[in-house]
Amino acid sequence: MVAAARRRAHRADRDVGVRIGCVAVAIREHAPAPARPGEAGQNGGMPAPTAPEPPPRPTESPEAHPTRVAIVGAGAVGSTFAFGLLLSGLASEILLVDANARRAEGEAMDLLHAVPFAKTARVWSGPLEECGGAAITVIAAGAAQKPGETRLDLVRKNAAIFRQIVPAVASANPGGIIVVATNPVDVLAYLTYRISGLPSARVIGSGTILDTSRFRMLLAEHYGVDPRSVHAYIAGEHGDSEVPVWSAANIAGMPLADFGRANGIGHDQGSLQRIFESTRDAAYQIIERKGATSYAVAAGLVRIVEAILRDQSTVLSVSSLICDYYGIDNVYLSVPTVLGRGGVERTLRLAMSAEEASGLRQSAELLRATIDTLELDPS
Ligand code: NAD
Numbered sequence: 480m481v482a483a484a485r486r487r488a489h490r491a492d493r494d495v496g497v498r499i500g501c502v503a504v505a506i507r508e509h510a511p512a513p514a515r516p517g518e519a520g521q522n523g524g525m526p527a528p529t530a531p532e533p534p535p536r537p538t539e540s541p542e543a544h545p546t547r548v549a550i551v552g553a554g555a556v557g558s559t560f561a562f563g564l565l566l567s568g569l570a571s572e573i574l575l576v577d578a579n580a581r582r583a584e585g586e587a588m589d590l591l592h593a594v595p596f597a598k599t600a601r602v603w604s605g606p607l608e609e610c611g612g613a614a615i616t617v618i619a620a621g622a623a624q625k626p627g628e629t630r631l632d633l634v635r636k637n638a639a640i641f642r643q644i645v646p647a648v649a650s651a652n653p654g655g656i657i658v659v660a661t662n663p664v665d666v667l668a669y670l671t672y673r674i675s676g677l678p679s680a681r682v683i684g685s686g687t688i689l690d691t692s693r694f695r696m697l698l699a700e701h702y703g704v705d706p707r708s709v710h711a712y713i714a715g716e717h718g719d720s721e722v723p724v725w726s727a728a729n730i731a732g733m734p735l736a737d738f739g740r741a742n743g744i745g746h747d748q749g750s751l752q753r754i755f756e757s758t759r760d761a762a763y764q765i766i767e768r769k770g771a772t773s774y775a776v777a778a779g780l781v782r783i784v785e786a787i788l789r790d791q792s793t794v795l796s797v798s799s800l801i802c803d804y805y806g807i808d809n810v811y812l813s814v815p816t817v818l819g820r821g822g823v824e825r826t827l828r829l830a831m832s833a834e835e836a837s838g839l840r841q842s843a844e845l846l847r848a849t850i851d852t853l854e855l856d857p858s
Contacts, residue, residue, distance in 0.1 A: 501802035501809050541655045544612035546788055547572035551607065551644055552620025553583040556660055558590075559777035560617060561602075565590055567781050568598030569788055574613065575604045577620065607644065611651040615784055618671070620644060621661040626767055629719060631663050631849055638853055641670055649675035656681045656822045658783055660776060664717045665798045666849050669811040672800060673855050680822040684798030686813030687713040688779040689772075690721055691796040694758040701754060702744055704730055711735075712796050712829065713758060714814050715842030721813075722838040723755045727829045783818065790820035799823045805836040807843040810850065814839075 541547070548570040550557045557575070564570050573590070577583035583604035591602045610616045621637035641661070648657060657675060659668040659682070668684030675682060690713040692706075699706035711728035715721045730738045739746030757764075765772045786793035796813045804814065804826065817824040831839065 501800065541612060541614040541652065544572060545614055546570050547574065547613045548784060549574040549576060549610040549613035549616040551576045551610070551616060551618045551648065552661065553577040553586045554619065555623070555771040555773040556776055557619035558586045559773040560619065560780045561586065561590055562593070563777045563781045564784060565593060565597050565600055565602065567785065569781070569785055570600060572601045574609055576607055576610065580604065607647040608651050610648045610655070613652060613655050615656045615658055615787060616648050616652065617658045617660060617780055618644060619660040623771055624662060624762065624766055631718065633662050634666055634849055634852065637661050637667055638670055641667055642674065645671050645675050649677055653677070656683065656787060658780065659684045660780060663849065665811045665846050668798050669850055670853055672811065679800035683783065683818070683822060684811055685717070685776065685779055685783065686798030687715070687717050687721055687796045688783065689776050690717060690758055692775060692779060693761050694723065694754070697754045697757055698728070701750065702730060702735070702738060702742070712815055714796065714829070715812050715839050716846055717798065717813065719759065720842035720845050721759055722835055722842060723758070724829055724831055724835055725751070726832045726835060786818040787820060787822065792817050792819045792824060794827065799826060801826065801843070804828065805831065805839055807840060810843050810846045812843055812846055
């Protein structure tokens, strides 16, 4: 791990802070001695017989394509996201990759024909290697939930798919950011972080951005205000163990109980519990009716991409590596997180009740138990 961290750090003779799992480590980096004129290297022009092969150099870098977004998995989620992204005008280049190359090609053709009504962008399909120049690669590839199936049921199938995709993306694009949407998103984002070799700041799961949006929408309907005026978060797993952080929920800075009292709106525990249950179970309800969810998650992914490409330092509930947070360490789950051009800038410590913090710890334990089934090397 330390060797990998060394490779990632900039080549300069200086102390660098590197995060290895949840541990910050200072490493003395030594820049390689420059070769003297006439010398091919430090070995008098002779190749060192035991020197390991250098890793293949990526042919493209995100700096050359600052608004290229690659999408791996052009199914319901990936293609809807591509459409939202095209309409947003945030990306000048959109690459679609899918195991079903014909599907990706068809989606790219269809999207390209929307360009005259949208914002100018290059849209094409290609192999994983072309993720090389992308500022952000969004992974939405894999099996989706079937009716009655939980997100955690999907783990085995999708982890195997990620073990193919992630190393290829990371080796083509070691300087980019990966956003994971495939479920179970927290477990797969953690797997991506561990097998990609990328720093945790550059591996993000869409997490509860969708659940938080559903929660705000339902609260907004109950209290009769614009959902954008409701500030409330769903934390933890994107799934059955997620936690509503009622302690931090407010409308225009007013706690929900105060807002309800001041506006003559009921604020009973039963109504609030129903709002949370509708939030938590929304995917099951939608999948039962239309077979998949796609629009809201796609909109959430566009929002994540906007925060990164525009370096907005936006607070979003996304999944990232959690360290020393209410006793939780070394799992990916969602808490309010500041996102900017470098990916995760920091996570915010919400003031939670003891019950909420305990719910979050239980969610983390469940995720950790699932991560353990992946049989990764100990970190
Ligand atoms: P889908 O079946 O419509 O699309 C999945 C696509 O992945 C298919 O086109 C398939 O060919 C492709 N694929 C499979 N293996 C691949 C590989 N090795 N390389 C490249 N492409 C590959 O499914 P969907 O409805 O788009 O859902 C995709 C994932 O997103 C699922 O895991 C689903 O549960 C998840 N999802 C997440 C959220 C969220 O909030 N994070 C919301 C909705 C769905």
